[in-house]
Amino acid sequence: MENETNKQPPPATKLMEIFKKVDKEYPTEQELKEVQQHLTENTTEFLALQKLSQNLISNQIKKTFSTSEELRDDLAKGAEALRHELGYKSSSTIEQLLIDEIILESLRLHQIQLFLSELTTRPGTQLLTLKKVSDLASAAQSRFNKAVQMLTQVRKAGIKLQINIATAGGKQINLQK
Amino acid sequence: MYVGKDIPSYNLSGKAQEQKLQNQKQAAEIVNEVAIDQALEENHTLITAIAEALLLLNGYHLHKGLWRKINGKRNQ
Numbered sequence: 303m304e305n306e307t308n309k310q311p312p313p314a315t316k317l318m319e320i321f322k323k324v325d326k327e328y329p330t331e332q333e334l335k336e337v338q339q340h341l342t343e344n345t346t347e348f349l350a351l352q353k354l355s356q357n358l359i360s361n362q363i364k365k366t367f368s369t370s371e372e373l374r375d376d377l378a379k380g381a382e383a384l385r386h387e388l389g390y391k392s393s394s395t396i397e398q399l400l401i402d403e404i405i406l407e408s409l410r411l412h413q414i415q416l417f418l419s420e421l422t423t424r425p426g427t428q429l430l431t432l433k434k435v436s437d438l439a440s441a442a443q444s445r446f447n448k449a450v451q452m453l454t455q456v457r458k459a460g461i462k463l464q465i466n467i468a469t470a471g472g473k474q475i476n477l478q479k
Numbered sequence: 480m481y482v483g484k485d486i487p488s489y490n491l492s493g494k495a496q497e498q499k500l501q502n503q504k505q506a507a508e509i510v511n512e513v514a515i516d517q518a519l520e521e522n523h524t525l526i527t528a529i530a531e532a533l534l535l536l537n538g539y540h541l542h543k544g545l546w547r548k549i550n551g552k553r554n555q
Contacts, residue, residue: 321528324535337532359518396530403526410519417512426498427505434509438516445523452530455546461533 316340349395353402360406381405388453396461400453407446414439 320340324333360381364374388401418435421427531541539546 318524318528321532324532329535329540334536338536341529341532341536359515359522396533399526400530403523406519407523410515414512417508421505424505426501431505431509435512438512441516441520445519448527449523452527455534455539456530459534459537459539459546459548461530461537 316344349399360409364409377409381409384408394456394461396456397453400449400456403449404446404453407442407449411439411442411446414442 320333320337323329324337364377384405385401388404390398390401393401414435418432418439421432421435534546538549540549541547
C-alpha cells in the first residue's frame with residue numbers, strides 16, 4: 303500500500319504547485335486563470351483518482367478495523383447513513399468529494415481511537431508508542447474538522463465543480479454539477 | 480553446573496522472548512498505522528486543495544483562517 307500511495311499523480315502535484323502561488327490574499331487574474339485551466343483540463347483525472355484512492359483507503363481501514371464481517375457490514379451501513387444525512391445525492395461533485403472525505407476520516411478516527419484504547423490496556427506498551435498513536439488520532443481529528451469546515455464553506459459559497467468529459471469524436475462535453 | 484561453552488543469543492527466558500515478540504508485533508502495527516495516515520494525509524491535501532482552488536476562483540480568499548468574499552479590490 304505504501305508504494306501505491308507514495309506515487310503522487312502528476313496533475314495533483316502540478317495543482318499543489320500552482321495552488322502555492324495563488325495562496326495569498328489577492329492573487330492576480332493570470333494566476334487564477336492558471337488554476338482554472340489546470341482544474342478544467344484535469345478534472346476527470348482528479349475525480350477518478352480520488353474515488354480510487356478513497357475506495358482503497360476505506361477498504362484498508364475496514365480490513366484493519368476488524369475481522370468480523372458483521373461489524374464491517376455495520377460500518378458500511380453507518381457510512382451510507384452518514385452519506386445520506388449529508389445529502390450526498392443532491393450535492394455537487396466537489397461536495398460529494400468532501401462528504402466522502404468526511405466519512406473516510408470519521409472511520410479512521412473511530413479505528414485509531416479503538417487502537418489507542420486497546421494499546422493503553424495492553425501490558426508492556428511503551429509510552430513513546432502511545433504518544434505516536436495519540437498523534438495519529440489528533441491528525442485524523444484535525445483532517446475530519448477541516449473537511450467539515452470545507453464542506454460548510456463550499457456549500458455557503460454555492461460552488462460547483464466544472465467537469466470536462468472527452469467524447470469519442472475528440473470533442474469535449476462541459477458539465478456543471 | 481556446566482551448560483556448554485557457547486550459549487546462543489536466542490536462549491532467552493520464556494517471558495523475555497514473549498516480550499520481544501510482542502514488541503516486534505507492536506512495531507509492525509505502528510508502521511502500518513503510519514502508512515495509512517500518510518495515505519490519508521495525501522488524500523486530504525489533494526481534496527482540500529481542489530476545494531480551496533475553487534473558492535479562490537469564485538472570489539474568496541483566506542483571511543485569518545476564515546474564507547471571505549473579496550470585495551472588488553482584486554481587479555484594481
